[in-house]
Amino acid sequence: MFKSNSQSNILLDNRFFKRITTISLGFTLMYICAQLYIPIEPVPITLHTVGLLIIALTFNKSDAMIALSTYIAAGATSLPVFSQHLGGIHVILGPSGGYIIGMLVCTYIITSLREKFGDNSFSQLLIYSIIGYLALISIGMFQLSFFVNTANVLSLGFYPFILPGIIK
Numbered sequence: 732m733f734k735s736n737s738q739s740n741i742l743l744d745n746r747f748f749k750r751i752t753t754i755s756l757g758f759t760l761m762y763i764c765a766q767l768y769i770p771i772e773p774v775p776i777t778l779h780t781v782g783l784l785i786i787a788l789t790f791n792k793s794d795a796m797i798a799l800s801t802y803i804a805a806g807a808t809s810l811p812v813f814s815q816h817l818g819g820i821h822v823i824l825g826p827s828g829g830y831i832i833g834m835l836v837c838t839y840i841i842t843s844l845r846e847k848f849g850d851n852s853f854s855q856l857l858i859y860s861i862i863g864y865l866a867l868i869s870i871g872m873f874q875l876s877f878f879v880n881t882a883n884v885l886s887l888g889f890y891p892f893i894l895p896g897i898i899k
Contacts, residue, residue, distance in 0.1 A: 757798025829874025
């Protein structure tokens with residue numbers, strides 16, 4: 732049985748609306764999580780990783796990547812979506828920028844692992860999250876090393892995030 736054009740268009744419209752809604756919710760979640768922060772220097776502690784993990788563990792890869800890419804692009808173009816209502820390319824190129832770019836890499840890793848190996852157990856999702864988070868923190872610390880003394884990268888870009896990361 733063939734569907735008429737109007738029935739096909741309605742189905743396409745519903746899928747399109749669902750995707751736009753999902754991506755918009757992901758963007759909004761990242762914005763809200765950015766505004767819940769502890770203002771330490773040079774990189775504030777935010778709830779970004781909570782939002783990021785919710786997106787990476789529940790969205791399909793395409794929608795997750797679009798949501799995160801849109802969020803980062805909006806911030807890079809000076810919309811005040813990052814922590815402390817900051818925006819602009821200077822944030823991406825600054826001490827926090829590696830962590831922001833790392834979120835995109837983390838999302839890609841987690842969604843790819845889910846696609847390849849499934850997401851049938853809590854332990855699988857936990858392992859995917861740890862692998863993705865390690866990539867995020869590594870990229871963040873690498874960029875941070877251009878702004879602080881190399882001897883201080885761990886004390887400023889890793890250690891402050893251990894306890895909050897476990898709690899989150």
